[in-house]
Amino acid sequence: MAMRLTPDQQAMLDGAKGETLAKVMKTLVMYGEAFGAEEMIPVTAEKGHLVTSFGLSMMKPVYDLMDQLIEGGAVNGQKFSVDPRPLDPAVPVNLLQKLVFKFMYSKQSDYEAQLRQLGLVENDAFTCTCYLPQVGNEPKQGEILSWAESSAVVYANSVLGARCNRNSGILELFGSIAGCVPKFGLLTDEGRMASWVVEVKTSRRPEAQILGSAIGMKVMEDVPYIRGLDQWLGGQLDDAAKAYLKDMGAASASNGAVGLYHVEGITPEACQQGRALVRPDAKVYVIDDAELERVRAGYPCIWKDPNAKPKLCFVGCPHLSLEQLNQWTDDLCAALEQAGRKTVAVPTVFTAAPAVAKAFEQTPAAGRLKGTGVVLSSICPLMYMNNPLCGKMPVATSSNKLRTYSSARYYTDAEMLRIMVKGEC
Ligand code: F3S
Numbered sequence: 001m002a003m004r005l006t007p008d009q010q011a012m013l014d015g016a017k018g019e020t021l022a023k024v025m026k027t028l029v030m031y032g033e034a035f036g037a038e039e040m041i042p043v044t045a046e047k048g049h050l051v052t053s054f055g056l057s058m059m060k061p062v063y064d065l066m067d068q069l070i071e072g073g074a075v076n077g078q079k080f081s082v083d084p085r086p087l088d089p090a091v092p093v094n095l096l097q098k099l100v101f102k103f104m105y106s107k108q109s110d111y112e113a114q115l116r117q118l119g120l121v122e123n124d125a126f127t128c129t130c131y132l133p134q135v136g137n138e139p140k141q142g143e144i145l146s147w148a149e150s151s152a153v154v155y156a157n158s159v160l161g162a163r164c165n166r167n168s169g170i171l172e173l174f175g176s177i178a179g180c181v182p183k184f185g186l187l188t189d190e191g192r193m194a195s196w197v198v199e200v201k202t203s204r205r206p207e208a209q210i211l212g213s214a215i216g217m218k219v220m221e222d223v224p225y226i227r228g229l230d231q232w233l234g235g236q237l238d239d240a241a242k243a244y245l246k247d248m249g250a251a252s253a254s255n256g257a258v259g260l261y262h263v264e265g266i267t268p269e270a271c272q273q274g275r276a277l278v279r280p281d282a283k284v285y286v287i288d289d290a291e292l293e294r295v296r297a298g299y300p301c302i303w304k305d306p307n308a309k310p311k312l313c314f315v316g317c318p319h320l321s322l323e324q325l326n327q328w329t330d331d332l333c334a335a336l337e338q339a340g341r342k343t344v345a346v347p348t349v350f351t352a353a354p355a356v357a358k359a360f361e362q363t364p365a366a367g368r369l370k371g372t373g374v375v376l377s378s379i380c381p382l383m384y385m386n387n388p389l390c391g392k393m394p395v396a397t398s399s400n401k402l403r404t405y406s407s408a409r410y411y412t413d414a415e416m417l418r419i420m421v422k423g424e425c
Helices: 007-013 019-034 060-071 095-104 108-118 150-158 171-178 208-219 239-255 268-277 289-297 322-339 354-361 364-372 381-385 400-405 413-422
Strands: 040-042 048-050 080-082 180-182 194-200 224-227 278-287 312-320 348-352 375-377 395-397
Touching (some): 019 060, 060 108, 150 239, 171 180, 194 208, 208 289, 239 312, 239 400, 312 381, 312 413, 322 348, 322 354, 364 375, 395 413
Parallel strands (some): 194 278, 348 375
């Protein structure tokens, strides 16, 4: 079915704003038609967010496209933040790994120059947690977004109540440029209803990363309505609950394809509409301690030597919140003191948005963390692991997303602490 367009949208499609913008609009229309959208709706959030943050040497078509957009005047759309950078000299690498990085991301500075011309909000706006208050790209409930980063989309939809589909890279930029997106899926009331009820019946607070993984693998791209989790989140959407939901959501979005979840008594739409959000024919998935153990036991270990001692620890994928950075620092310092150590036994990297790291640097905890030898970086751990020489190392992580997309091995937060302090789990 052909989409209904407003006169302005039709004019853009017909070339009133130039050939380049006409192609941008045509792509969005084709995207919408493929998903049965009947109309375009305005992008109402103040800022966009792009997923493609890395200047991989082989992405020539992307750079050519960016040049065309810039030359065609497609620079008056939304300002945007971008996913984390792939490189940080502070993160440990050996000489060979460094050489490979140099080749892999040889286009990084050229690409960043293109991003600045297209509307990068500021030089350091590279993080997947753009919605954190220190970063300042925090959409409001009901606002329409054109984002693609899966962990940010699921957070914006679920925790903030904004509306965004799981778009692809580049298409999300086109939505920001044109100022409109096709209306389907999670942008509609119907698409935000839950077709699963997840009953959390655990004897203790579930590990966010495993709970999200279990939900993602069961419901895939459907919307779950989660019951019984509010008791483990203190019954309110405070900073600790938001950090928990950030990690749970990222795991559900990467281990499955969840773009929105509701948590009874916690997330905004669940608080406002309650069980009216659940479809009458919704299926039920019960998660207890045994189910979480079953899910965890199913994670393959693809290290060459499964008994190897970890050579590097990554914490913060998605990037850590300020509250999480403080908590990790307290927990690590206490664990080191108990073990009679001053510094970590395994090179360890905590990652956070540049603006969050800056805020953290102003606190006394920053000096304590530095004293442990931990590197605080704003790198994307996955981009690091994409270096084939890094992918061969036994890397430990508390991120289920990183486990899914790389050879890194997943450990719970408590296990990660033990590895950092003792060198093994
Ligand atoms: Fe963020 Fe990179 Fe992980 S974008 S969620 S740190 S894979």
